[in-house]
Amino acid sequence: MTDDPQSPTGRPVPAWFTDAKFGIFVHWGAYSVPAWAEPTGELGATDPEVWFAHNPYAEWYWNTSQIEGSPAWEHHRAVYGGRPYDDFLDLWRAESFDPGDWADLFARAGARYVVPTTKHHDGIALWDAPGTGTRNTVHRGPRRDLVADLAGAVRARGLRFGVYYSGGLDWYAGRRAVIRHEDRIDDYGRPHEAAYAAYALRQVRDLIDRYRPDVLWNDIGWPDLGMADLPGMFAGYYAAVPEGVVNDRWDGAHADYLTSEYQANRQNETAAAWENCRGVGLSFGYNRNEGPEDLLDTAGAVRLLVDVVSRGGNLLLNVGPKADGTLPEEQRAVLEGIASWMTHHAAAVHATRPLEPGDAVPGGETADGEGPPWVRWTRDDRHAYAFVAGAPGGEAVLKVRPGLLDPATAARLDGGPVSAAAVSDGVRVASPWLDAPLPAAVRFSLASPG
Numbered sequence: 001m002t003d004d005p006q007s008p009t010g011r012p013v014p015a016w017f018t019d020a021k022f023g024i025f026v027h028w029g030a031y032s033v034p035a036w037a038e039p040t041g042e043l044g045a046t047d048p049e050v051w052f053a054h055n056p057y058a059e060w061y062w063n064t065s066q067i068e069g070s071p072a073w074e075h076h077r078a079v080y081g082g083r084p085y086d087d088f089l090d091l092w093r094a095e096s097f098d099p100g101d102w103a104d105l106f107a108r109a110g111a112r113y114v115v116p117t118t119k120h121h122d123g124i125a126l127w128d129a130p131g132t133g134t135r136n137t138v139h140r141g142p143r144r145d146l147v148a149d150l151a152g153a154v155r156a157r158g159l160r161f162g163v164y165y166s167g168g169l170d171w172y173a174g175r176r177a178v179i180r181h182e183d184r185i186d187d188y189g190r191p192h193e194a195a196y197a198a199y200a201l202r203q204v205r206d207l208i209d210r211y212r213p214d215v216l217w218n219d220i221g222w223p224d225l226g227m228a229d230l231p232g233m234f235a236g237y238y239a240a241v242p243e244g245v246v247n248d249r250w251d252g253a254h255a256d257y258l259t260s261e262y263q264a265n266r267q268n269e270t271a272a273a274w275e276n277c278r279g280v281g282l283s284f285g286y287n288r289n290e291g292p293e294d295l296l297d298t299a300g301a302v303r304l305l306v307d308v309v310s311r312g313g314n315l316l317l318n319v320g321p322k323a324d325g326t327l328p329e330e331q332r333a334v335l336e337g338i339a340s341w342m343t344h345h346a347a348a349v350h351a352t353r354p355l356e357p358g359d360a361v362p363g364g365e366t367a368d369g370e371g372p373p374w375v376r377w378t379r380d381d382r383h384a385y386a387f388v389a390g391a392p393g394g395e396a397v398l399k400v401r402p403g404l405l406d407p408a409t410a411a412r413l414d415g416g417p418v419s420a421a422a423v424s425d426g427v428r429v430a431s432p433w434l435d436a437p438l439p440a441a442v443r444f445s446l447a448s449p450g
């Protein structure tokens, strides 16, 4: 990356983050024991009126299962007899957790950073967090510092390690009001008391002191009475982690980059530095009710990654481990598919940037003008990379500015045959596999590098 985009607050965004392009989110918690939600739809594309009672986020089980009459409420009574949520902490054994296996897979998939939940909305900490007594995974359930275990494995493989922290919701140390509708979150769902603000600040500072996280990924904002603490906390963080990056979910206090989630807040995807997060399926926590129709397949995940990268963003793709510490086979298969694709395509993803405005028209045209194939572009200082999929007959006209690239240098990154020739509005390419759902990249030398 030759130019670090300025963050929303003017601090240059460290190049490692904007070059990374791909991270893995991990939502793992007591909620992974029931692992139950209705796969209703994506955030931003689902009716907010039904979202909370039919929440597809399995990590919201504590809240959803308390909405009288909801399917989760019925399920919790039928299967668990309405037992206390905290029983799930003790039922969570993580007996098959192998952080090295996870880190190996994440590295092969081309991820450059990993962000696990350290405390989600249920307030259960995955490390020996201050103020939690024994209500954490070191003293109960797994009886392990899961944050440290994953940090060590990830960093041993050269990946960066960040932490997710639910500052805005804590259904144990903060408010325990059941949230039935979006417009109720802020006024009675979220804790704002000074005691909770001090509690959360102490925990985030402990995460910084213990793990030096490369990413501070806060969620759902920060308690009102704790906002004045944040500038000092961020200063301490950057002093401890000079290349650290901070997301935008601190109620406007600060952001090195902006985020979107599934299809929510897509307007943030025009920022100098941004990141889209979503699960492989419709939930972040493992949801046993998700079927193939609810999950991205490899082609869908690769197209999402390439689309995000072609627009200058990062993709933070979430996996939801099972309570035993294994990755669900259907989610593992997607990461293995990405890993296979990355063996030929990593150079066209990492440390690239979008084409300059006007250099290409997203979506090329087929030779005979029928519906466009799927086309996205990236570039580095010397090359332009055209990712093509679904091109009927394996042919496509890639609409690019005349003179941008040298068609004679066309080469498929996976070594397949490709022919290319300049035409009036771009470059016509032909190759046997360009009609596949999985994008293939064709590399061109830039006519004028730089």
Ligand SMILES: C[C@@H]1N[C@H](CNC(=O)c2cc3ccccc3o2)[C@@H](O)[C@H](O)[C@@H]1O
Binding pocket: 057, 059, 060, 219, 220, 221, 249, 259, 260, 261, 264, 265, 268, 277, 284
């Ligand atoms: C990563 C997921 N975040 C969910 C909460 N999401 C939000 O508060 C949210 C979503 C969002 C999108 C753009 C800018 C700010 C935003 O805040 C949270 O409720 C889920 O359980 C999961 O942890």
